[in-house]
Amino acid sequence: MSESTIFTGSFILYIGSAFFYLAFLYSKRKTMARTGFVLALLGLVLHSLALVLRTIESGHAPFTNMYESLSFLAWATVLAYLVIEWKFQAPKPGAYLLLIVVALMALASSPLMPKDATPLVPALQSYWLWLHVSVTLLGEAFFAVAFVTSIMYLRAEAREKAGTAPKGSLTAERLDSISYRAVSVGFPLFTLGGLVFGMVWAYKAWGTYWSWDPKEVWSLITWFVFALYLHTRIVMGWKGRRSAAIAIIGFLAALFTYFGVNYLLAGLHSYA
Amino acid sequence: MLKAVKNFFTSIKVAIVLLILLIAASVLGTLIPQGRSAQEYLVRYGRLGGLFQMLQFTRLYQSFWYITLLILISLNIIVCTLVRLSPKLRRVFRPKCDLDPKSIQVLKVKDKFRIPMAPAAAVEAVKAELGRRHYRVHGQAAGNRQCFLARKRLLGLFGSDVVHVGLLIILAGGIISGLAGVRGSLTLSEGQTLPVPQAGFSVRLDRFITDLYPDGNVKDWKSELTVIEGDRPVLKKSVEVNHPLSYKGFVFYQSGYGSDWEKPELEVWLKKKSDPGYLKTIRLEVGRPVPVEGEDITLTVSRFLPDFILDEKNQPSTRSLDLNNPAALIRAERAGTELFSGWIFAKFPDFAQMHQAAESEFKAELKDVRAPQYSVIQTAKDPGVSLIWVGCAALMLGLFLAFYWPPREIRLVLEDGQGKMEISAGGITAKSREAFQTEFESIMTALRKTP
Numbered sequence: 001m002s003e004s005t006i007f008t009g010s011f012i013l014y015i016g017s018a019f020f021y022l023a024f025l026y027s028k029r030k031t032m033a034r035t036g037f038v039l040a041l042l043g044l045v046l047h048s049l050a051l052v053l054r055t056i057e058s059g060h061a062p063f064t065n066m067y068e069s070l071s072f073l074a075w076a077t078v079l080a081y082l083v084i085e086w087k088f089q090a091p092k093p094g095a096y097l098l099l100i101v102v103a104l105m106a107l108a109s110s111p112l113m114p115k116d117a118t119p120l121v122p123a124l125q126s127y128w129l130w131l132h133v134s135v136t137l138l139g140e141a142f143f144a145v146a147f148v149t150s151i152m153y154l155r156a157e158a159r160e161k162a163g164t165a166p167k168g169s170l171t172a173e174r175l176d177s178i179s180y181r182a183v184s185v186g187f188p189l190f191t192l193g194g195l196v197f198g199m200v201w202a203y204k205a206w207g208t209y210w211s212w213d214p215k216e217v218w219s220l221i222t223w224f225v226f227a228l229y230l231h232t233r234i235v236m237g238w239k240g241r242r243s244a245a246i247a248i249i250g251f252l253a254a255l256f257t258y259f260g261v262n263y264l265l266a267g268l269h270s271y272a
Numbered sequence: 273m274l275k276a277v278k279n280f281f282t283s284i285k286v287a288i289v290l291l292i293l294l295i296a297a298s299v300l301g302t303l304i305p306q307g308r309s310a311q312e313y314l315v316r317y318g319r320l321g322g323l324f325q326m327l328q329f330t331r332l333y334q335s336f337w338y339i340t341l342l343i344l345i346s347l348n349i350i351v352c353t354l355v356r357l358s359p360k361l362r363r364v365f366r367p368k369c370d371l372d373p374k375s376i377q378v379l380k381v382k383d384k385f386r387i388p389m390a391p392a393a394a395v396e397a398v399k400a401e402l403g404r405r406h407y408r409v410h411g412q413a414a415g416n417r418q419c420f421l422a423r424k425r426l427l428g429l430f431g432s433d434v435v436h437v438g439l440l441i442i443l444a445g446g447i448i449s450g451l452a453g454v455r456g457s458l459t460l461s462e463g464q465t466l467p468v469p470q471a472g473f474s475v476r477l478d479r480f481i482t483d484l485y486p487d488g489n490v491k492d493w494k495s496e497l498t499v500i501e502g503d504r505p506v507l508k509k510s511v512e513v514n515h516p517l518s519y520k521g522f523v524f525y526q527s528g529y530g531s532d533w534e535k536p537e538l539e540v541w542l543k544k545k546s547d548p549g550y551l552k553t554i555r556l557e558v559g560r561p562v563p564v565e566g567e568d569i570t571l572t573v574s575r576f577l578p579d580f581i582l583d584e585k586n587q588p589s590t591r592s593l594d595l596n597n598p599a600a601l602i603r604a605e606r607a608g609t610e611l612f613s614g615w616i617f618a619k620f621p622d623f624a625q626m627h628q629a630a631e632s633e634f635k636a637e638l639k640d641v642r643a644p645q646y647s648v649i650q651t652a653k654d655p656g657v658s659l660i661w662v663g664c665a666a667l668m669l670g671l672f673l674a675f676y677w678p679p680r681e682i683r684l685v686l687e688d689g690q691g692k693m694e695i696s697a698g699g700i701t702a703k704s705r706e707a708f709q710t711e712f713e714s715i716m717t718a719l720r721k722t723p
Contacts, residue, residue, distance in 0.1 A: 188672065
């Protein structure tokens, strides 16, 4: 089987998983959520296989163009979500996260994204490509989880205030703590992959560890926003709505670093 | 006065405001292209362009006010870290426990039970059980009560401080890089030696190689460099993109390449109009007459252009340094008199419109053009860079300590009562309460079971 067939297989499994997680939201039946989890896990296994095959075929890390990096981001998001769900036994965010994953996979499969494995330009031929991109995207995947749980928090909190929260639903407090835990995994990963490994690689490739390139600045902005999240929370004791709002802004900044900079701002990071 | 300054810099609100200002400023700097010419800003923003330049928005990250923001936030970090350090150190090095069991009742994680043991044996059992789990135990006794403070992972207390020190080291490295860093660029042809600016040694380019993929895309550029001290070669290395050469604090990077069209090697075919079988291949350089074998004529190329164009004054010139329309100005002479002269074009062999000084049966075609390649090597000496890596290591270590190495503390009060020891125990941790609770409960179970 070829890489693209397996990729499609994992895509279908993710769609199935999203479907069951949605069904869980409406039916509240635990088996639905469990099926969603299993399908996502199977999808992740197939997707991993597709990434490995892609690496073997192209001979380089599977995130050198938009198709590859979207596919990897989807993979990382599924992984991050499954870890968080397993840890907190809270399957409700699954529906929204799997929908995001399905959207990423759809974007990756769209005809707009060239799928050919192109040979690597000299600047990207480095093992730092592996370290820098994979760790950064994994960090961003945890930010995506925090983004979803923060939005869910805002809704849950409003409902609890109005007294319309359905019985047995995930409490706002728990959502707040899940968001914090996701950030506390994502933040060190993003710091390591995005900033530290990025600086090391930049120094090796361009001779300067920092050049105020828009992508660098935007990853610094993302980092500042999450630093703000942590300081307001830990030192000032902010929780709940304001915390959730900062986590949402932080993920949007990460998203802009990942997508927006490439399409809207020109810079050194012209390849991906 | 001093107190006001201290209050300003220890205020978390000030830190938050500074952070928000830094975010806003950084965003602005990515919206306005940085470091362009005044002309470009005028075209792009009109009258605003001047204002942007005056406010240093066009060199924002090097601007006075952005650097001021960075300094203010650094001061905030320094003052906050120092202020919080001494109570933390006191907590670590001067452990105190409270003999009153009520101090434990307020804790979230707690337990209370009796074990049928003599006081000395009970203390030993408690110490042994906590020691087995890597707790460091400090005790104190008064009357029939003893209290213990058992703690582990105390380094976690300093996670945020290590992060902040790491950030300060990174900023210090950045300042040193900015003030003492030297950057330069060497353009070397094969065989050429150039002194490295401010270094006291030279480098020679031995060979420049461009590797291609089968589809013609560039796979790699390699410059084989030799470092020369005085006149002695001391180091040889092939420099590639992502694989720089380091020598005495200077680092050499492959940054560009090109062809030196000032010194082309040309291949010209000489044909005879009367004889279709006649063909002479002549290799020419610019400015050097070459006699044609078997004929009494010499050929000279006086000028070469890689991308021939007639400029607005109708003069030959080159549009670019790419080999789009290579052309050579050639001249043939017989015994000092010109036979023909004019431009010949590699891509348009029939286009040549020769100025014929005399009726000539010869026709020249430009067949092949080569030029020595030159390689652009960036040189950098950055004395700040080692601090950056030290700072990064501290940053990551601190993040690990802050998030995943939370200190754990168990407080115990043992009270002797009618042959049994009454134990009150409580625990505190800042993070991962569930894991701590599990550990706490298993310690308590183990203590209960002690005979």
